[in-house]
Amino acid sequence: MKIFIVALISVLLSSCFDSDAQAASKIQLGKTTFENNCVVCHGKAGQGIVKDWKKRQADGSFPAPPLNGSAHTWHHSPKLLLNTINNGGTPLGGWMPAFKDKLTDKEKQAVLDYLHSLWPKNIQQKYNARFK
Numbered sequence: 024m025k026i027f028i029v030a031l032i033s034v035l036l037s038s039c040f041d042s043d044a045q046a047a048s049k050i051q052l053g054k055t056t057f058e059n060n061c062v063v064c065h066g067k068a069g070q071g072i073v074k075d076w077k078k079r080q081a082d083g084s085f086p087a088p089p090l091n092g093s094a095h096t097w098h099h100s101p102k103l104l105l106n107t108i109n110n111g112g113t114p115l116g117g118w119m120p121a122f123k124d125k126l127t128d129k130e131k132q133a134v135l136d137y138l139h140s141l142w143p144k145n146i147q148q149k150y151n152a153r154f155k
């Protein structure tokens with residue numbers, strides 16, 4: 024009986040570690056995808072690359088906003104964010120390039136999971152309550 028319980032506990036624990044490991048590897052894929060495709064405009068860990076992302080640049084366009092929870096990204100549904108990644112900003116008068124054919128569906132979802140992981144806990148909770 025004792026052995027059975029020990030075995031049961033270790034199975035339960037390992038399944039719990041497994042799902043953590045899977046989530047971590049998804050976020051790792053998202054991080055790599057972000058660093059290869061997005062970091063030039065959105066900055067390290069989505070912090071942005073300008074001091075004030077609401078201020079127009081010399082050419083009249085707006086800079087890429089931070090994606091780390093300090094701007095508006097978390098106000099938008101996963102569907103809308105995916106739409107921005109797929110089609111870029113040009114349909115709405117912006118200049119972000121489209122990634123529809125440049126990333127796989129798995130990479131796009133992983134990037135969204137990575138961005139979510141960068142947000143402060145309270146924002147993650149609000150987001151999950153609203154959209155997940």
Ligand code: HEC
Nearest residue numbers: 060061064086087088095096104107112113117118119134
């Ligand atoms: C060449 C610069 C550039 C690159 C590269 C880029 N973006 Fe953007 N991104 C922008 C700009 C600029 C905006 C604001 C809308 C616009 O002007 O198109 C934006 C907006 C966004 C938004 C909407 C933000 C919000 O608050 O709703 C998301 C999400 C986003 N980008 C994700 C990404 C991801 C993910 C990648 C990489 C796969 C990426 N961007 C690559 C420039 C870029």
